[in-house]
Amino acid sequence: MIKLYWSPRTRSFSALWVMEETGQPYERVLTDISTGAQRTPEYLAINPMGKVPALQDGDATLAESAAICAYVAERFPEAGLAPPAGDPARAKYLYWLFFAPGCIEPAMVQVATKMEMNSVAAGWGEANRVFDVLDRALQQGPWLLGEKFSAADVIVGSGLNFAVKLFKMVPSRPSFDRYIAACSARPAFQRASVIAAG
Numbered sequence: 001m002i003k004l005y006w007s008p009r010t011r012s013f014s015a016l017w018v019m020e021e022t023g024q025p026y027e028r029v030l031t032d033i034s035t036g037a038q039r040t041p042e043y044l045a046i047n048p049m050g051k052v053p054a055l056q057d058g059d060a061t062l063a064e065s066a067a068i069c070a071y072v073a074e075r076f077p078e079a080g081l082a083p084p085a086g087d088p089a090r091a092k093y094l095y096w097l098f099f100a101p102g103c104i105e106p107a108m109v110q111v112a113t114k115m116e117m118n119s120v121a122a123g124w125g126e127a128n129r130v131f132d133v134l135d136r137a138l139q140q141g142p143w144l145l146g147e148k149f150s151a152a153d154v155i156v157g158s159g160l161n162f163a164v165k166l167f168k169m170v171p172s173r174p175s176f177d178r179y180i181a182a183c184s185a186r187p188a189f190q191r192a193s194v195i196a197a198g
């Protein structure tokens with residue numbers, strides 16, 4: 001059975017949410033970062049970065065929330081969380097899956113730290129541009145791929161929920177509020193929220 005290494009109130013949320021979306025059984029292995037459990041030799045053998053979440057599926061082991069979302073979507077195709085190979089919708093799916101760690105995450109750090117960067121050199125440009133691009137995409141909705149919910153919504157929705165609603169780091173916008181409300185209405189999101197609260 002899949003093992004999901006997680007810690008309460010962390011980025012583990014997206015991994016919990018995507019597993020809950022599949023409806024498949026999985027074992028949750030509490031790796032409480034407040035106790036330093038992420039720095040034991042046993043856990044570092046699973047994720048040498050010493051970060052949660054991480055996932056083990058037989059001989060397959062991986063970390064990084066977006067990669068976990070992609071892996072789980074492909075592992076359980078019957079859950080319909082990713083357009084299949086060859087489907088043109090896969091282009092947008094991959095775009096948003098990579099946009100989350102590549103642009104949204106650093107934009108959130110930039111907002112939180114007020115870090116100044118040359119926007120030509122910074123891969124995400126700058127925070128306002130990232131949120132403007134996301135805003136325009138979400139104005140169409142209801143999901144990033146239109147009518148079809150996907151694992152890209154899990155990773156982008158988790159990040160926005162964290163940055164806009166929970167931590168209020170990023171100013172809200174009507175499209176963000178609508179999207180976060182749609183994500184929060186999903187039963188799998190709600191189950192993951194209860195688990196993630198610890």
Ligand SMILES: N[C@@H](CCC(=O)N[C@@H](CS)C(=O)NCC(=O)O)C(=O)O
Nearest residue numbers: 010011033050051052053064065066
């Ligand atoms: N890039 C990683 C980041 C994971 C991450 O930063 N996890 C934090 C909790 S939100 C963590 O494990 N911190 C523990 C530590 O650094 O010791 C991902 O997206 O999964």
